[in-house]
Amino acid sequence: MHELSLAQTVVEIAEEAAKREGAERIEAIALRVGALAGVVPEALEFAFEVAKRGTLADNARLEVRYLPLVCYCARCGLEFEVEDDHAVALCPFCDELSDDIRQGQELDVAYVEVV
Numbered sequence: 001m002h003e004l005s006l007a008q009t010v011v012e013i014a015e016e017a018a019k020r021e022g023a024e025r026i027e028a029i030a031l032r033v034g035a036l037a038g039v040v041p042e043a044l045e046f047a048f049e050v051a052k053r054g055t056l057a058d059n060a061r062l063e064v065r066y067l068p069l070v071c072y073c074a075r076c077g078l079e080f081e082v083e084d085d086h087a088v089a090l091c092p093f094c095d096e097l098s099d100d101i102r103q104g105q106e107l108d109v110a111y112v113e114v115v
């Protein structure tokens with residue numbers, strides 16, 4: 001399960017950050033997850049509840065910002081949002097197919113809030 005190993009990695013990153021700060025516990029962990037990251041929100045929430053047990057993040061909130069897929073059309077010189085992750089990235093202005101992805105592949109920890 002992809003989300004469980006992701007959640008474990010996120011908790012590890014947060015714990016390292018907390019230890020560096022000399023913090024006692026982690027209040028919140030914020031993630032940025034792009035549409036192409038292949039993360040199922042409900043599965044991630046559940047995995048986080050499991051992964052945080054017995055760690056400094058035991059009572060931490062998970063704040064996830066899901067970022068839509070954004071592509072760039074070279075013909076129009078415009079960026080456009082692709083609403084359906086599974087759709088091909090067709091420019092809504094000129095119907096040109098774009099493979100120039102500007103957003104949507106993110107999968108990282110935005111910040112960790114510690115006490």
Ligand SMILES: [Zn+2]
Nearest residue numbers: 073076091094
């Ligand atoms: Zn275009």
